[in-house]
Amino acid sequence: MVEDHSASAEFTAAEFAPPEFTGAEHRPDHGAEHGTEHGVEHRTDHGVDRRQDLRPEPDDSRPEPEANFRTEVPPAPEPKPRMDPGDYLSPSLPIPMPEPSAFGYRPAPPQAPYGYRSELERAATDLPAGPSMPTAGTAYFGAAPVVGNYRQPEPGAAWDAADWGTGSAAGSVPNEGEARVDNPSTNQRSSDDGPAADQLPVELPAAEAAEAAEAAAPQQLPEQQHVEQQHVQQHFQEQQVHQHVQEQQLQEQRPQQHQPQQQQPQQHVPQQGVQQQRPAEVAPAVTDLGEGWARVLAGLPPNQRAWLTNSRPVTLHESTAIVAVPDDFTRGQLETRLRPDLERILTESFGRDIRIAVTVDPSLDPELREQQAAQQRPQQQAQQHSQQQVQQHPLQQPALQQPQQPQQAPQPQYQQPVQQQPPPVREPLRTDGAYQPTIQSALTDPDNGTQFNPPQPQYEQPAPQQTFGQPLGSVAPPPGGSNQQATEAQGEARLNPKYTFETFVIGSSNRFAHAAAVAVAEAPGKAYNPQLIYGDSGLGKTHLLHAIGHYVRSLYTGARVRYVSSEEFTNDFINAIRDDKASQFQRRYRDVDVLLIDDIQFLEGKIQTQEEFFHTFNTLHNANKQIVISSDRAPKRLEALEDRLRNRFEWGLITDIQPPDLETRIAILRKKAATERLTAPPEVLEFIASKVQTNIRELEGALIRVTAFASLNRQPVDLSLAEIVLKDLIPEGSKPEVTASMIMGQTASYFGLSIDDLCGSSRSRVLVTARQIAMYLCRELTDLSLPKIGQQFGGRDHTTVMHAERKIRQLMSERRSVFNQVTELTNRIKHQAKQQ
Numbered sequence: 001m002v003e004d005h006s007a008s009a010e011f012t013a014a015e016f017a018p019p020e021f022t023g024a025e026h027r028p029d030h031g032a033e034h035g036t037e038h039g040v041e042h043r044t045d046h047g048v049d050r051r052q053d054l055r056p057e058p059d060d061s062r063p064e065p066e067a068n069f070r071t072e073v074p075p076a077p078e079p080k081p082r083m084d085p086g087d088y089l090s091p092s093l094p095i096p097m098p099e100p101s102a103f104g105y106r107p108a109p110p111q112a113p114y115g116y117r118s119e120l121e122r123a124a125t126d127l128p129a130g131p132s133m134p135t136a137g138t139a140y141f142g143a144a145p146v147v148g149n150y151r152q153p154e155p156g157a158a159w160d161a162a163d164w165g166t167g168s169a170a171g172s173v174p175n176e177g178e179a180r181v182d183n184p185s186t187n188q189r190s191s192d193d194g195p196a197a198d199q200l201p202v203e204l205p206a207a208e209a210a211e212a213a214e215a216a217a218p219q220q221l222p223e224q225q226h227v228e229q230q231h232v233q234q235h236f237q238e239q240q241v242h243q244h245v246q247e248q249q250l251q252e253q254r255p256q257q258h259q260p261q262q263q264q265p266q267q268h269v270p271q272q273g274v275q276q277q278r279p280a281e282v283a284p285a286v287t288d289l290g291e292g293w294a295r296v297l298a299g300l301p302p303n304q305r306a307w308l309t310n311s312r313p314v315t316l317h318e319s320t321a322i323v324a325v326p327d328d329f330t331r332g333q334l335e336t337r338l339r340p341d342l343e344r345i346l347t348e349s350f351g352r353d354i355r356i357a358v359t360v361d362p363s364l365d366p367e368l369r370e371q372q373a374a375q376q377r378p379q380q381q382a383q384q385h386s387q388q389q390v391q392q393h394p395l396q397q398p399a400l401q402q403p404q405q406p407q408q409a410p411q412p413q414y415q416q417p418v419q420q421q422p423p424p425v426r427e428p429l430r431t432d433g434a435y436q437p438t439i440q441s442a443l444t445d446p447d448n449g450t451q452f453n454p455p456q457p458q459y460e461q462p463a464p465q466q467t468f469g470q471p472l473g474s475v476a477p478p479p480g481g482s483n484q485q486a487t488e489a490q491g492e493a494r495l496n497p498k499y500t501f502e503t504f505v506i507g508s509s510n511r512f513a514h515a516a517a518v519a520v521a522e523a524p525g526k527a528y529n530p531q532l533i534y535g536d537s538g539l540g541k542t543h544l545l546h547a548i549g550h551y552v553r554s555l556y557t558g559a560r561v562r563y564v565s566s567e568e569f570t571n572d573f574i575n576a577i578r579d580d581k582a583s584q585f586q587r588r589y590r591d592v593d594v595l596l597i598d599d600i601q602f603l604e605g606k607i608q609t610q611e612e613f614f615h616t617f618n619t620l621h622n623a624n625k626q627i628v629i630s631s632d633r634a635p636k637r638l639e640a641l642e643d644r645l646r647n648r649f650e651w652g653l654i655t656d657i658q659p660p661d662l663e664t665r666i667a668i669l670r671k672k673a674a675t676e677r678l679t680a681p682p683e684v685l686e687f688i689a690s691k692v693q694t695n696i697r698e699l700e701g702a703l704i705r706v707t708a709f710a711s712l713n714r715q716p717v718d719l720s721l722a723e724i725v726l727k728d729l730i731p732e733g734s735k736p737e738v739t740a741s742m743i744m745g746q747t748a749s750y751f752g753l754s755i756d757d758l759c760g761s762s763r764s765r766v767l768v769t770a771r772q773i774a775m776y777l778c779r780e781l782t783d784l785s786l787p788k789i790g791q792q793f794g795g796r797d798h799t800t801v802m803h804a805e806r807k808i809r810q811l812m813s814e815r816r817s818v819f820n821q822v823t824e825l826t827n828r829i830k831h832q833a834k835q836q
């Protein structure tokens, strides 16, 4: 429900989901697998080609490229040697793209960085603007008018040069209609033009240096002016010809010919030769990203091209070109300022719509490579020296032939990206084709029963730097570290591998929460911070939190993600105080890039823990680290939480999850059946979905029971069998409350044990099974979280409960005795609950 749009920017999916929000409309043909059933999307792809909706409206105040060209040229410029496009390309020749299979990776999720956001934004812009509804684009995103990576400053508002990366002094965003024009007399460029010539790094390539020097020259000879004017005129005419030809092309609607184009250096002929250049202007469409990228580099003005010097085209997936850049800051520049021009040129080059997705590959940073090389040099020299000694003193060979110490890994440079510097223009790009994309495959094909590929170990990347920036005060694992470290990092994140975006079914009840979660994962700390997801138990909040974690880790090498439930946070905090390990505790929760904190309602009434969480929150938020919170209520209804915390939750984006409708429930069951390889005909799934309406965990439990029963009895799963198994399911609405103590009491008496036995440490077989069954039933029949259940059973860890749940599910389908025990116990417990 909408609580208060103006104050909390909160909204509910159910009310606002526009009717036209159907999967079919939203999903063109991208992605590995996608379907719409009963209006419910089975998302397994990240591909949604709707980024046009997302991209910011072109800023009128920024000159179009051509206008830019004209305004940048001083009225009487000094003659400059025309640069051959080959010069532009030389430092950054695109490499042939490796075949995905050759490197053992699958292509990145098609258009991942846009699809989900576009969904969210489309939803936002489609909403009716009522009197209490702020304008679209800022309505739902809390205080900051942030959409994706793009921060759109308010017209006239002060803006920070760092946001635009020019290093120039802060200015103000021009009001609508105000154009930013370069000032040739002072040689100052408007901030939108990218790195100004005098701010470019010292070691420019020759051509760039010539241009920078030229821009700095105060005087021009009349003769030079004349030559330059000729160039200007010529270029202008060339562009007109180009436009004309393009218009003709459009009119004729000629099918594009996809012929690979040989990269031809452009001829600079005198003005009258423009007509002869026509064939070169009407370049045939390219099919290869390398060629397309070459055209991009040739087509951009130098100041924009400077940002691409260390970039690298990675691969083209359908209509998404993935480009790697050395750092987050450059990524931001590409995604905001350069995007329109890049996409325009690529679209023209390919003859079809092309969008870009930018990923970070720190190994492209020339400084870093230089440092690496410098560190390796002494070792190599020492090695050479040793070898020489060996040759000179053969008698010493035994000593010298000791196995070499493994080469010490270069020390990581965990620096924050340099914020106000244009990208270094120093070294030619690597052309060895050894690049492996940071974006890991996140595609699943549940219909084929294939599992989601968990992110590859983080430190297999050649980069000795964390892509995601430096966690606060952290001691990051060394580069090139072992798989064990990667596994540890994975373990540290504490993410359930089954809870990914691929296994999450989208319906009208959770569409907004899902779209926001994806947006957050794609731009952690930038899109919506914090993000709060609330909804009743068993509706997928935890699933979304874990999915964010997985997705961040697959997109950003080295990103530190930590999932924790509020109860664990509380316990950890108490233990830290008890053991005098406060600083360790703080490091654990503050040295992360993404903190996912589940069931925040459990902090209610815990004053000291709230205080600690408040500081954790502030530290992370101030450092632009992402915080995602889940709660069973809207923040306003967390009355026992301190005001200052609740206020902070409202800074970002609040989304709710509603109980799924019938179609979504059926879709969830289908997905579950596919991933768990359970066979159940559609009518059985529909029957189960109609019986269990408000809790997806119970829904899944019902499916497990039906299929397990069938498997034990060697019967086919059909409607009559499902009816028998689920006959005791109490209709929703009149659901009596089942408590943990009820379950433990019933279980203990059923197995002839005591409650102390269940909570104790004995590991006799009967006891272990009884304990695990009780834990399983607590999970299925109550709303208790994993840690809470663990507490009930003598303070056991939540992972023990997870293990028990899994184990009993498995045993139910393998052993009749276990199935019977669980069924019998369920009936007894429900019977007892009904009578109370």
Ligand SMILES: Nc1ncnc2c1ncn2[C@@H]1O[C@H](COP(=O)(O)OP(=O)(O)OP(=O)(O)O)[C@@H](O)[C@H]1O
Binding pocket: 499, 503, 504, 505, 506, 510, 535, 536, 537, 538, 539, 540, 541, 542, 543, 544, 599, 632, 668, 671, 696, 697, 700, 783, 784, 785
């Ligand atoms: N949209 C969905 N698609 C697929 N599975 C879902 C979806 N929503 C929930 N589930 C599944 O339902 C089960 C319960 O979800 P989850 O634990 O995330 O709920 P929750 O809202 O966090 O509940 P609680 O508040 O009790 O912790 C999980 O197995 C999860 O995978």
